[in-house]
Amino acid sequence: MALVRDRRQLNLRLPLTELSNRRPRFPLPLPLPPSSSAAAATSSSTAGSGAAGTSLSDLESLGVLGHGNGGTVYKALHRRTSAVYALKVVQADCDATVRRQLLREMEILRRTDSPHVVRCHGIFEKPNGDIAILMEHMDAGSLQTLLEASGTFSEKHLAAVARHVLNGLNYLHSHKIIHRDIKPSNLLVNSAMEVKIADFGVSKIMCRTLDACNSYVGTCAYMSPERFDPDSYGGNYDGYAGDIWSLGLTLLELYLGHFPLLGPGQRPDWATLMCAICFGEPPRSPDSASEEFRNFVECCLQKESSKRWTPAQLLNHPFVAGKDPGACS
Numbered sequence: 001m002a003l004v005r006d007r008r009q010l011n012l013r014l015p016l017t018e019l020s021n022r023r024p025r026f027p028l029p030l031p032l033p034p035s036s037s038a039a040a041a042t043s044s045s046t047a048g049s050g051a052a053g054t055s056l057s058d059l060e061s062l063g064v065l066g067h068g069n070g071g072t073v074y075k076a077l078h079r080r081t082s083a084v085y086a087l088k089v090v091q092a093d094c095d096a097t098v099r100r101q102l103l104r105e106m107e108i109l110r111r112t113d114s115p116h117v118v119r120c121h122g123i124f125e126k127p128n129g130d131i132a133i134l135m136e137h138m139d140a141g142s143l144q145t146l147l148e149a150s151g152t153f154s155e156k157h158l159a160a161v162a163r164h165v166l167n168g169l170n171y172l173h174s175h176k177i178i179h180r181d182i183k184p185s186n187l188l189v190n191s192a193m194e195v196k197i198a199d200f201g202v203s204k205i206m207c208r209t210l211d212a213c214n215s216y217v218g219t220c221a222y223m224s225p226e227r228f229d230p231d232s233y234g235g236n237y238d239g240y241a242g243d244i245w246s247l248g249l250t251l252l253e254l255y256l257g258h259f260p261l262l263g264p265g266q267r268p269d270w271a272t273l274m275c276a277i278c279f280g281e282p283p284r285s286p287d288s289a290s291e292e293f294r295n296f297v298e299c300c301l302q303k304e305s306s307k308r309w310t311p312a313q314l315l316n317h318p319f320v321a322g323k324d325p326g327a328c329s
């Protein structure tokens with residue numbers, strides 16, 4: 001687990017292109033997510049009070065769930081209903097990169113309504129300009145924290161994890177959204193052991209089916225070869241297939257208990273990762289894994305992006321298909 005901790009301490013996230021210093025105001029009124037459950041809260045340009053009657057002042061902080069690049073996520077109690085939420089607060093004076101990620105995240109959360117994607121219940125702007133995103137609380141942490149606690153995942157557990165994430169990716173991709181940062185810490189888990197996709201700060205909404213998707217953003221360790229080195233792969237690439245590569249690496253990491261492209265204890269750095277991803281053979285499951293799991297991982301970790309299976313195809317793969325469709329307990 002030391003490796004995992006080491007890796008998290010390194011800045012493997014690639015910077016977004018800096019915006020100009022001119023800071024646009026957030027577009028108001030802030031959009032509501034489409035879900036009916038969004039009625040739990042709404043947004044406003046003033047004190048965050050909305051049509052459904054919920055305001056930020058109805059929420060009480062129960063503590064900090066974590067800190068991200070741009071903000072702090074609080075566990076928040078809705079006093080009237082006793083419902084518990086996660087409230088992500090990004091300060092008004094955040095830098096341009098964080099602001100841009102926040103706008104992306106807000107836009108995607110506004111569009112998504114799926115049981116496999118962390119649900120947004122409202123977006124508020126506080127009077128001081130801070131932005132607060134009210135989300136469903138995923139009370140069992142992330143796959144990263146579960147991995148650190150358990151060491152490795154069983155194949156049965158992994159099949160359930162894979163099914164949940166594939167359903168989420170199937171939903172996102174069918175809505176032309178590419179996540180671009182699938183990794184254990186962005187896959188959140190609740191006490192029903194449902195796994196949901198979170199953190200859309202570097203995601204992209206494709207305007208047309210064949211849009212190029214060559215922005216160099218995300219966490220480089222989980223990047224597909226064609227994203228890491230687009231020139232060698234003809235420039236543009238299929239970003240949807242990039243999410244599948246990241247999923248394959250994630251599942252293999254959960255199986256092995258360490259990041260698959262590096263040996264246990266090996267310190268990750270940019271050059272090592274670059275060589276492993278672009279010049280090495282894709283990582284494969286060890287002999288101890290079942291044939292089904294080995295083949296599933298191989299279907300995800302194809303260097304040639306066109307050979308990677310789609311989420312719909314993978315949902316029919318024997319590793320996940322036909323098994324207990326329940327949660328990943």
Ligand SMILES: Nc1ncnc2c1ncn2[C@@H]1O[C@H](COP(=O)(O)OP(=O)(O)OP(=O)(O)O)[C@@H](O)[C@H]1O
Pocket residue numbers: 013065066067068069070071072073086088118135136137138139141142185186188198199201
């Ligand atoms: N809906 C949620 N329920 C429970 N915990 C959450 C929720 N959303 C985020 N968290 C936790 O809060 C912490 C910060 O999350 P946030 O999305 O701000 O950043 P991050 O994904 O960790 O990092 P970065 O901003 O660098 O991508 C993480 O530890 C995450 O697990």
